[in-house]
Amino acid sequence: MKALPLNIVVSPLVSYALQENKAVVALESTVITHGLPYPQNLKIWRELEELVFSVGAVPASIIVLEGIAHIGLDNEQIQRLATALKENQPFKKLGSRDLALACVKRYSGGTTVSATMSLARQAGIEVFATGGIGGVHRDWERTLDISSDLTALSRIPMAVVCAGCKAILDVSATLEYLETMAVPVLGWQTDRFPLFYTHDSPYPVERLDAPEEFRRFWRQHLDLEGKGVLIANPIPKEHSLPAEKMETAIQAAISVAREQGIKGKSLTPFLLDFLAHHTEGASVEANLALLRNNVLLAAKLAQSLQ
Numbered sequence: 001m002k003a004l005p006l007n008i009v010v011s012p013l014v015s016y017a018l019q020e021n022k023a024v025v026a027l028e029s030t031v032i033t034h035g036l037p038y039p040q041n042l043k044i045w046r047e048l049e050e051l052v053f054s055v056g057a058v059p060a061s062i063i064v065l066e067g068i069a070h071i072g073l074d075n076e077q078i079q080r081l082a083t084a085l086k087e088n089q090p091f092k093k094l095g096s097r098d099l100a101l102a103c104v105k106r107y108s109g110g111t112t113v114s115a116t117m118s119l120a121r122q123a124g125i126e127v128f129a130t131g132g133i134g135g136v137h138r139d140w141e142r143t144l145d146i147s148s149d150l151t152a153l154s155r156i157p158m159a160v161v162c163a164g165c166k167a168i169l170d171v172s173a174t175l176e177y178l179e180t181m182a183v184p185v186l187g188w189q190t191d192r193f194p195l196f197y198t199h200d201s202p203y204p205v206e207r208l209d210a211p212e213e214f215r216r217f218w219r220q221h222l223d224l225e226g227k228g229v230l231i232a233n234p235i236p237k238e239h240s241l242p243a244e245k246m247e248t249a250i251q252a253a254i255s256v257a258r259e260q261g262i263k264g265k266s267l268t269p270f271l272l273d274f275l276a277h278h279t280e281g282a283s284v285e286a287n288l289a290l291l292r293n294n295v296l297l298a299a300k301l302a303q304s305l306q
């Protein structure tokens with residue numbers, strides 16, 4: 001591994017795994033600090049790490065604690081994090097542009113997809129699992145709200161496993177943007193882009209069907225100097241929520257956000273929280289199910305690269 005910049009600490013286990021060329025999966029932390037309520041967030045974090053271990057890969061959870069960007073956490077740090085979440089201590093939502101300032105100001109924060117990708121790249125990690133990526137928000141014509149997750153995907157060579165993007169976004173515009181940025185979007189064993197809570201959608205995508213096919217694709221992609229790749233892994237059917245029902249809730253969420261003037265960084269967490277209440281927790285259950293599913297797939301894909 002190359003020498004890392006100051007303020008980035010790789011845990012001994014992750015460092016060992018990378019040196020030995022073992023399968024490593026990066027995990028983001030905004031979903032823990034801003035995406036899910038306590039105590040589900042802490043519980044799922046532990047469970048996701050266990051899932052990665054259970055198939056013989058090593059999880060690299062990425063988060064910023066008091067100005068130090070951690071790639072992989074030891075027990076003491078997990079304990080500190082648990083206490084901080086329980087006591088409702090403030091966590092910032094850190095995109096890639098926020099990282100340097102967070103280190104200087106000693107902030108703590110969850111890393112979004114863009115920030116997690118920036119940090120994971122420093123450690124040489126190639127595969128990353130998240131729930132859903134940020135994208136082009138509805139109403140982008142007026143607000144220009146486009147997640148820097150998309151910028152990161154266009155710049156950083158990494159395979160990002162997600163359950164598609166949420167229908168809270170302008171899905172069609174998000175897919176167009178990814179095409180413009182030359183980011184391949186590949187359905188995992190599906191021909192249609194999944195919509196996070198919903199396994200299906202009208203948007204066609206190319207597909208991959210097996211880890212070996214992924215491995216060959218990934219090597220070819222890197223040879224061509226390609227950057228990020230989105231692997232869109234549908235939520236398991238038994239946990240999938242009906243698109244029409246979600247659409248009603250999403251429209252209500254967006255109109256309340258607009259009334260209350262909620263925008264920018266706060267918009268995604270607000271919409272997620274609104275949906276959780278509106279669906280009486282069903283959206284949270286779906287979120288947990290797709291996270292497990294994505295982490296398992298990412299671990300298998302990471303292994304195929306060994």
Ligand code: PSU
Binds near residue numbers: 028036113148
């Ligand atoms: N999608 C989710 N849950 C989340 C997020 C996205 O289902 O918690 C988080 C991710 O960390 C993602 C970020 O990178 O929101 C995007 O935020 P923004 O749109 O502000 O860039």
Ligand code: MN
Binds near residue numbers: 145146147148264265
């Ligand atoms: Mn935004």
